[in-house]
Amino acid sequence: MEHQPFETWLLNDEHLTPQQQRELRGHTAACAKCAALARANLSLRAAPVARPANGFALRFQRRLAAERKIQQRRAIIGLALLTLVSIGLIAWLVTPLLPYLSLSPAQLFITWVSALLYLFTAAQAVGAIGSIFSRIALDLIPVSVWAILLVSSAGFGVLWATSLRKTANKKKVYSRVRL
Ligand SMILES: [Zn+2]
16 A cells, blocks of 8 residues: 555644645545554644643742742841841940040040059069069079079070970971871
């Protein structure tokens, strides 16, 4: 049986004139093979195109918006926490200085000067006491004791230096091992 041109029409799913359609119907009535092809074409045409469920795009957009809102809220909360912490830190740092803020500039200056004077006199007193003690010590303690003290302190210094160097070497070794 001659299947052409019906087979080509069916395989290419061509658009047919009414005359061609009549001829094809006549052929498929007699030809099982072309009838099967025609049925396959029909079922393919009838198959529903996979489409996203209704409202899918809308739901997706809504979810996206909700997620964005959550992210924004998180950012706002983080910012608020940061602000609170920094305000607390500043308050904690500034609080000891607050009493000074109530003072006038002149009073502040006087306070500053008196504090400086106090420090100066305290240093002077400590220096005077120290010089008195050192003079007494010089008078009381013989030169040999001073020499022993000097030598022993020098020895301690050397020991300290060598121990420092040792720990430094150890650190170098550790860093090398790590590398
Ligand atoms: Zn045929």
